Amino acid sequence: MRIVLLGPPGAGKGTQARRLAESTGMTHLSTGDMLRSEVASGTELGLLAKKFMDSGDLVPDSNIIAMIQQHIDDPAGVLLDGFPRTIVQAKSLDKALDQISLPVDQVVHMAVDIDELIRRLSSRVVCKECHTPYNLELDPPLESGIxxxxxxxxxxxxxDKPDAVKNRMKVYEELTAPVLDYYQLHRNVAEVMATGTPDAVFAKLTKAIGSGAPFN
Ligand SMILES: [Zn+2]
Structure with missing residues (x-):
């Protein structure tokens, strides 16, 4: 099973995808985490990616697609988080999956209120070493900064810093919102309002995924 999780930065995709992966046994493919680990390891892709990420821009499609294709046929099923972000990526993904007869089974859109989103992004922090996410309002680390x-x-x-956030929202509107339009034309998209506590959002997501909303 291949599920695409869509939504603006700060919708809680990463946190929810981790929980869903744990509860379903599917493999969580986060392009953000994959890229950050490339950056941390100082690989060629990592060095290239860092330039784009630091300014809130998207890493070029060809690099992301090559990275994703290595994992897409995982027999445990995959939960795609942060990909596809552009129409080009969505079409490339469909093409790659058609070739191996493993289509996207479900698309889930996590919608948010923009004001809530901006507040949420400004309280989001992450461990530099192990990537554990925290939220300064809802789920802070026990000891500040550690x-x-x-x-x-x-x-x-x-x-997640303010200038980069503003740029990411602009990039999201320009490039990723049309991906939702693309999927809505081609298959059923489950809509989940990603407001409320992480537990409440998780319950809504589990229900949406359980209901199927299959491809075509
Ligand atoms: Zn850590």
Whole structure:
């Protein structure tokens, strides 16, 4: 099973995708986490990606697609988080999946209120070492600035800082919102209002995924 999770930055896609992966056994493919680990390892892709990510821009499609294709046929099923972000990526994904007869089974759109979104992004922090996410309002680390899991530094990611956030919202509107239009033309999209506590959102997502809303 291949599920695409769509939504603006800060909709809680990452947190929810991790929980869904745990509860379903599917593999969570986060392009953001995959890219950040490339950056941390200083690979060629990582160095290239960092330039784009720090300014809130998107890493070029060809790099992302090559990275995703290595994992897309995982027999456990995959939960795509942060991909596709552009029409070109959505079409490339459909093409790659058609070739191996493993279509996207479901698209879930996590919708948010823009004012709530901006407030949420400004309170979001992450461990520099192990990528555990925290929320300064809902779920802060026990000791300020220090990861509960590994004692690493808990920081605001460069791409969550105010100027980068504004740019990401602009990029989202220009490039990712049309991806939703594309999927709505081609298959059923489950709509989930991603407001409320993480538990409430998780319950809504589980219900939406359980209901099927299959491809075509
Ligand atoms: Zn940590």
């Amino acid at each position: 990861c509960d899991q590994c004692a690493g530094d808990v920081i605001v990611r460069d791409d």
